Amino acid sequence: MRYKDLTVIVVDDFATMRRIVRNILKDLQFKEIIEAENGAEALNLLQTNRVDLIVSDWNMPVMTGLEFLKRVRADDRYKALPFLMVTAEAQKDNILEAVKAKVSNYIVKPFSPVVFAEKLAKIIPQS
């Protein structure tokens, strides 16, 4: 899967972080980038958009990133959908919980665009 053919949804309650991630994804030449402020809004958008990758924050009101991940994985249509968790929660227990819930990869804030691209390439390799 080439980035230029893919649609990604960026889920974060802070517009700043959505914009930072959007700019990185834009530089990586993703086809389309859509945004949601929390997991509940993202679940609705998944119903009406064909999405190839989820980039989600962990700490959000309404529905946390972890709860969102669990809801995504509970749906047969999204069992294998690449899911990158962006988190400030770098404690081992949190990471283990996300791995148990079948996160594809995670990135701990703060991060540079280079590190973000490396994490992404591990779940969607680019030749």
Place this chain on the structure above:
Amino acid sequence: MDVKLINPFLAAAAHVLKTMANVDAIPGKPFLKKDDRAMGDVSAIIGITGSARGSMALVFTEECIMKIASALLGEVLTKMDNEVGDAVGELTNMICGDARRRLSEEGTVLQAGIPTIVAGKNHSIMHVADGPRLAVPFETDHGSFMVEVAFGKHP
């Protein structure tokens, strides 16, 4: 105030600014703050609970945050608006998260809330704990900002 609780916040501030915005932030001399007045134009404060109870605030001058937010977003921002405030909130979030990670490695487990953003000349910062408020000025090529940390005596 336990310096072991404070230093991770200062290290985190420099690390987050460097990693996310490629800005070098050099800490100056810490001092005890006696009032609630913010020494800047826009602030964000985040509550902390767990092994210790308190709060951390980040205070920027307008000149400094306009340039740092532009570097953070990779776009030139020209006016102080909600987006700039949001950037201060996200920086606060990341600094607090990075400090909590550093503290957890030493066995101090803290939780954090969601940052509250306040802007305007002569605004106030209301810390959660009644204990002393330590303020540390940071210098950058874009101007100065302040990190304030206050913890109570008991969790």
